[in-house]
Amino acid sequence: MEHNVLNEDELDDWLIESIKLYDDLHVFELQETTQVIEWTGEKSVCVAGCKSVSRNEILELALPQRLYSKQNQGLCPERDFKVVHGGFSDRPISCLKHIRGTRILVSSGPPDSSLQLWQIGADGSDVIKPLHCIHNKEHTKNWSRIATSDSGSPCVLHGSKVKDIQVTDLESKKAVYSLDTDNTDSVSSLELLSKDEFLLCSGKGHLWLADMRQPGSLATPCTLLPQGEGLHWCMGLRNRLSESDAASSRVARLSSFGHVLVTDMRDASSPLCQAKLNLSCDSSDYNIMTVTWAPALDDCLAVSGFNGKVHIYNTKSWIPTFTEEEPLFIHKGHAIAEGPGDRSSAVVTTHVWHPWKPRTLLSAATNGSLHVWDWIDQKMES
């Protein structure tokens, strides 16, 4: 592995700069690029390969001690992830969800819309074992989006096109609910708000709030077609507060042109606020566009999937009219790769927030890198 001196200097520069930018920074290199980072507990995450047609690994990683100890962090020498469980998938994994309260994972990926179920560590071994498959009532060539419930019910909401969305009971493998519609738009994001309600965002940006207690055809979208341009849209749901507050959820929709619309579900007819983000686009893969809300920071959201960076914004100052907004922080680490490969083309594939550390995120990119970073809010510092 050749390391030219110039590259080393650039790396040094960034690292020295990073001393001021981050409280904590960890840079890892996975053997396979992952498109998913899914929390499977307070101290573990799952990642999975998404490139190989024949053999991809699913790994459950234990967080380095430093990242979950609340006191005396300095005395934790451990800075490394540990692979605690691993398994093999014969299809690339595009979506991976954990059923809370269990050791079950649900995944989906090309070449079709079926779901695969996995058991982590059966019989005390360190293997993630495949269980069985679940098929949508309509078999399509696109991989399904998956949503699982916070309450840990053994049901999963999934679909690749709006018309094939269904809720399947994992034990009986039978569909317990399905949407009655002809709509063939692609599903971009799904979120289960409670055991009866879910949010659906289509690739075109339409947003629906569906109530499973009222079976019937799909209502017209609860919002008008977004004003901003964009070939593809995805959504991020802000922390579900409680079941009764399902309707008061806040949703951010992100377009492939960098337009963000924030909608309060109590009044979904017009956006709460919106912004045009100045994001250079190095990727043509819409599936990796991600927008998420910080669980422990008010009004902050993170955006990735356009290039090798993760952008963080504070929406508190945003206004209802379409204006350009600047980020609070930009994580550039993935674009400055340490390993082989064309560093300039690394694109962030996914990111997640730490559940309780306010400014800690985990992000992954197309060059196999996995970063954990705790950024410093410069405005707060000064």
Next chain:
Amino acid sequence: MSEMVGFDGPIYMTHPTKAICPILLEDYRKITVDKKGETNFFTSQMIKDCMKKVVAVNLHQTVQVDDELEIKAYYAGHVLGAAMFQIRVGLESVVYTGDYNMTPDRHLGAAWIDKCRPDVLISESTYATTIRDSKRCRERDFLKKVHETVERGGKVLIPVFALGRAQELCILLETFWDRMNLKAPIYFSTGLTEKANHYYKLFITWTNQKIRKTFVQRNMFEFKHIKAFDRSYADNPGPMVVFATPGMLHAGQSLHIFKKWASNEKNMVIMPGYCVQGTVGHKILSGQKKLEMEGRQTLEVKMQVEYMSFSAHADAKGIMQLIRMAEPRSVLLVHGEAKKMEFLKQKIEQEFSINCFMPANGETATTVTNPSVPVDIALSLLKREAALGPLPDPKKPRTMHGTLIVKDNSLRLVAPEQALKELGLSEHQLRFTCRVQIQDPQSEQDTLNTIYSHLKRSLTRSKETKNNARYSYSEGQFVLPLIHTVCDVCPVLLICFHKQSLRLVAPEQALKELGLSEHQLRFTCRVQIQDPQSEQDTLNTIYSHLKSALTGREGDLTPNVIRSLSQVFKAVTAGKSTRTCRNERRPFSPSRLIQL
């Protein structure tokens, strides 16, 4: 320790290890005996005696331990002097990796091994499931901590060993101080400066060309910002960074400074390595805030305590890379729980299609090796084989006929004629004959023709359709059947096979190879017996006579024969026909019956 168990053979290690080893052992000994109070421990003299047995080796140098055993060291990265060893006897070898690092860092290149194809590669599995944080991030963390402390006017104490990471950390700080234009003084305790030069020399010869060049360019071991320390500086006001020995804060200068700085919360101590139990280092790393010092004095530790671990071991990716490089026939994982290594075992087996063992402590793992035996082959033999057709490929091996001569220490494959000549032996021709009586209504000539064409057809057919890797023959090997008419009444066909090789196979296998189906031959013989006894008595006499005659010959009598005898007997006594061997699969051979 070699001295304590009475080992007096050679101890092999790399040159840097030989240089560093006695110093580290002495340090360790001092702490364990003085601090921990161990009594049954090795002495300084033992260390000296042990080092006398050391033989230093160079990388990639094959060292002959005795006339059978050879070893070779490979670069392991990880720390100065670290090596992986290949141990070979004849054509079989084992590679033991120890700790290695596949990711190059600022100072040490990545581990490297050639495609030596050992029979077994032994590697630790604990680290194989680790995904390592980059070295740069660890360094960044170190720099950040130092920077923050210095910025707020605090003092940083870094207890170090005489030789080791200290030098690397100095280089790091030096670079950082330069970039950030920092002014706070950095001190290096006396004694370490001299060792630095020694370390530098060891280092430069150890690392690869590329890194060596970098060092020369940057002049990394000459420090601009780092000065020699004096005891009195510890009382100077303002920020500073001090590297002091010994590494576990158990005595000497580092402990002296620690006592002075411990009560100020602006200060920081960074422990860069593991500390033995009983030392101050170990206590503060366990979180102890109050320490008992000599003279029953209590020391309150208000300064920040940090633990930096810089040593980089192999990781999940590294072990796969190493296996890819060395191409072992099998892998043996050590130091892990069996249930927790299942995934890695599967991963290795699937990716490389080799066996992966995980023996428990005390358990023996067996791997089958396929040592190839080199044999010299005579050119004439090669030419002859080449003339027979296209050369065989590994997927379709072809049987070759020759004679193996083992003489002195050489193995030679020569043509049989040559072997006979060399050994002064004459060739024996073996002819296997078999008389077959055939009842056929056709004329003698027609029968012979039928037999001939049948044989020719079935034997040549087998050559074409079988394509059996181990059996091949061409027309030339058959002598066209000689037709002898032994007597006019019953012509006998004599079929001779000219054998080039002698192979003893089970009859079923022979049939299979020749593509023939087993013919059941039943030999019957009518015997007319005149006996005054009753029918039953006559039969009994015949039965017992046959039985004793047949059992008399060892090994000849199979259970089947006995059974069929009794069957015959039973059939006869029941009044049934005297047809022998109704369902028997192994008929008597003609010779047996004749002799009867």
